[in-house]
Amino acid sequence: MANSNQYEPGRDLLSPNRNFAPITSEIDEQGILMVGGCKLSCLAERYGTPLYVLDEATIRAACKSYKESLEKYYPGRSLALYASKANSSLAISSLMASEGLGLDAVSEGELITALKGGVPSNQIVLHGNNKSDQELLLAYKNGVKIVIDNQHDIDRLTQIVPSGSRPAELMLRFTPGIECHTHEYIRTGHLDSKFGFDPDQLESALKQLKKIDCARLSGLHAHIGSQIFELEPHKDLTGVMVDALALARQLGHPIEDLNIGGGLGIRYVEADDPPSIEDWVKVISNGVKEACELKKLDLPRLMCEPGRSLVANAGLTLYKIGSRKNIPGVRTYVSVDGGMSDNPRPITYQSCYSACLVDRPLDPVKEKITIAGKHCESGDVLLKDLSLPYSRRGDVLAVFGTGAYNSSMGSNYNRIPRPAAVIVNNGQSDLVQRREQPEDLLQYDVIPDHLIELG
């Protein structure tokens, strides 16, 4: 898929996942791109580059769309959770809490970020296919719901929860047999997945949990994949989950919550055309409602846990353009001051992005270039065949759609410090993550005494 080039204003303000740029993007009278009322060139100047920029209004609009659509289409209780693996920070946790969203965490780090960010503990779920005792204990002590992923979780919990004390609140994750590859999906009996109980193990796990008094199973969970553009797989998922709900209740579990996972896709490039948040919520709401009616089951609380569609399009990354290498007849590489350490998705998944020059986003296209990162890796390329006006050293490039799975999947490869992150709203910008300094990278290094002596 070719990368789209030009900036494009938001076309769906209610469903931010359908625009590659934040919904507040606009061009000012000097032709400079602004987001959240802030000139992007000024942000680059003030905070340095690379810089993650998050638009608060876009995140809030996405949260509202999930919440309001659930209220509109689902007649029972509901709760949208934020899958914090998409982008975890204290500021985002508190923003999600202020919008009334719960949160999904998969590690001690994500869990403490949620708790310290002010997310109520009874609205947090802890996932993970290999939870440590420490993670289980932290979740248990704080009254966080633990999503049981496998036999190991059950075994460890029976050791960890003191006998006679309050039981741990559990959900059970199972593999629903629906496999998605973004633009297609298949139903299979068994899936090759490290997550959750196999469908064949579900009944025996449910029976086993019934005999354990250190835990109370009150929810079921399944997640079928990410960046999904079709609605059909999630409709199918609701049927599979309501079947499991019927079975679990039959076996005597007081199941209140059905958590359908996340997965709604977003627009990264012009050619992407994901459904709106409202359409996605409508499908899962109707699916659960109709399947429960058919089986004469009381409606569970409907939960979902989107990540990407809540934050990706609120984010963009600003880079400064540096060196240029022209290989006649082959391609022109233009390098920026970041790359695979702040955005590992292109090298990992061959992901495509849209980008523009912030001080002339609408100028006519003059050349096709490849935006390379600065890391010592030939594959460190952020955008291939990007059509842009001529660019010069020092120009600021904005890469859109980087609010999810960029910062959270980033690294310090080549000992490159992590970028700063700011949140913008109504003309104001605030730091939410300080820029790491090269010296910070040394803080956990230790030189053993014998090496000092030899040195």
Ligand SMILES: Cc1ncc(COP(=O)(O)O)c(C=O)c1O
């Ligand atoms: C269990 C679980 N829930 C939710 C999500 C969030 O998915 P997405 O960001 O596609 O909405 C993921 C992502 O992989 C996941 O593994």
